[in-house]
Amino acid sequence: MRLNRRKFIGSMALAGAAAALPARAQESLSDMMNRNRVLRDADRDGNTAAAExxxxxxxxIxxxxxxxxxxLAISQYEPFVAAGGWEEIPQQAYQLNLGKASPAAVxxxxxxxSSGDMVLVEYADDVFDQNTDRAVRAFQARHGLQVTGVVxxxxxxxxxVPAATRLQQLYLNFTRVQNMAAQLSERYVVVNIPAATIEAVAGGMVEQRHTAVVGRVDRATPILASSIHQINFNPYWHVPKSLVRKDLTKYMMENPNYLAEQNIFIYDGSGNTIDPSTINWANISDSExxxxxxxxPGAANSxxxxxxxxxxxxxxxxxxxxxxxxxxENAxxxxxxxxxxxxxxxLVNWLLRDNGDWDQTKVDATFDSLQRLDVDVRGKVPIHTTYITAWANRQGTVSFRDDVYEFDAQGKVSFG
Incomplete structure (x- = not known):
């Protein structure tokens, strides 16, 4: 029976209490020495580097x-899934890490x-050893999780997640990538929403890769294809009307100084400054x-x-x-x-490299100056915001991400 997330978290208190009791009447001297050796010999940094x-x-991507x-990944997963896939991990594996001993480690x-993260061993004992640490880190890297070595x-x-679910992800994303590949040019930017990452690609190779923060489920980042045409340096931020009603009113009711602290000013249609204290934030009007x-512009600008x-x-x-x-963060x-x-x-430097007079030094200096400046991007760079929850690279590493917007669950392969 599969635990749901709430039951799992709730039962951790009981598991923690049980963990406080001695698992064995007395740990033998040899067990202690073996565990100390595992900890002493482990190369955590090396394991992280290998995973990354x-x-x-x-x-x-x-x-x-x-x-x-x-x-290729599909051809490897299909016979494995047909044979029954992999087993579930017991709840007792939660918080296992290097040096700990537990039957759940087996x-x-x-x-x-089973998933190829750990080399085949003749005998799997109950000690979370150096090889297990390396394998957990590899698994975490493939799934976009913080590489800590801790379960x-x-x-x-x-x-x-069952192997059959992973195979279904591979099927869906094969079709998604196949549909989009024909649109690609020599140089482009990809925002992969489930991975919350950005890639700047040229000549078929990733030249830059960036961690990103994307839209939450109720305010999803849209999937689209367009072209990057302009960089606004040190911009003003105009709060969208939807956020004024959804967020700003709440913040102002909690803290009447919020706008002042965030360096946000209110202007009417004639450009006159409006005093925030004149607005009834609990019942803001459409005109307001x-x-x-x-x-x-400034350090606090959104x-x-x-x-x-x-x-x-x-x-x-x-x-x-x-x-x-x-x-x-993971998510x-x-x-x-x-x-x-x-x-x-x-990324800005990469986008402006055809503009001639821009380099990293000039970009950084413009940031620091707080100067308001708009620069058109020569040779507009295509951008694709995408939804890819499974992909693989040439060396056979298969990566997966959570179906955060539930497009996999809906079987969606096109987003036009």
């Missing part, structure tokens, strides 16, 4: 090569061997929603130091952000549809 090397290739790589090792909640759930709410524009009917764009901590689905970019200054 599996996915840090210069092959794009979206390309003709990906179609071929997905075909099941964990069998699961990791945390996100890792435990990903381990328990239609005021212009503008945040000044756009950060730049906004990257591409034509679309959804009023979405790529941008910098002052909230850098979000890039370190980066926090925005209202726009896409926040880690290391955006490097």
């Amino acid at each position: 090397a599996l996915i840090a290739t210069n092959e794009p 979206l390309s003709f090569d990906t179609v071929h790589n997905l075909q 099941a964990l090792k069998r699961r990791l061997i 945390d909640e996100a890792t435990w759930y990903a381990l328990n 929603v239609n005021y212009m709410y503008r945040q000044e 756009m950060g130091h730049c906004k990257i524009n591409f034509h679309n009917p959804h009023d979405v764009y790529l941008h910098d952000t002052p909230s850098k901590a979000l890039f370190g 980066r689905f926090h925005s209202s549809g726009c896409v926040r970019v880690e290391g955006v200054n490097q």
Whole structure:
């Protein structure tokens, strides 16, 4: 019987209490020495580097090569799924890590061997050893999770996704990538929403890869194809009308100084400044929603130091952000549809490389100056926002992501 997420989390308190009791009447001296040796000999950093090397290739997630790589992955998964797939991991594997001993480590090792993350061993004992640590990190890297070597909640759930579900993801994404590959040009940007990543591709190779924050489920990032045509340096942020009613009213009721603290000013249709205290935030009128709410350039600006524009009917764009901590999360689905970019200054430099007089030094200096500046991108760069939850690279590494918008569940393969 499969645990649901709430039952699993709720039962952790009981599991924690049970863990406080001695699992064995007395741990033998040899057991202690063996565990200490495991911890002493482990190369955690080396295991992380090996895991990241599996996915840090210069092959794009979206390309003709990906179609071929997905075909190979499907041919490997089909007979495995037909034979029954892999086993579920018991709840007792939760929070296992290097040096710990548990009967659940045996099941964990069998699961990791089944998916190719761990080399086949003659005998799987109950110690979470160096090889298990390396395998868990490889699994985490393939699934876009923080590479910690700990069977945390996100890792435990990903381990328990059935092999048949993974094969279905491969089928769907093979068709998705095949449909989109014909649209690709020599140079393009890809936002892969389920992975919350961005790739800058040229000549069939990834030249830059960026962590991103994308739209949450109720404010999804739209799937589209367009062209990047302009960079706004140190932009004003005009709060969308939808956010004025949904978010700004709530913030102002909680903290009447919120607008002042965020350097946001209100202007009427004639350009006159409106005092926030004159607005009834608990019952804001339509005319007041239609005021212009503008945040000044600066460190707190929601756009950060730049906004990257591409034509679309959804009023979405790529941008910098002052909230850098979000890039370190496993599930980066926090925005209202726009896409926040880690290391955006490097992407801006890449986009402007045909503009002649721009380089990384000039981009960084313009950021720091807080100067308002709009620059048109010569040779407009195509951008594709996509939904790819499974892909593979040339060395045979297969990556999966959660079906956050439930398009896999709906069987969607086209988004036109």
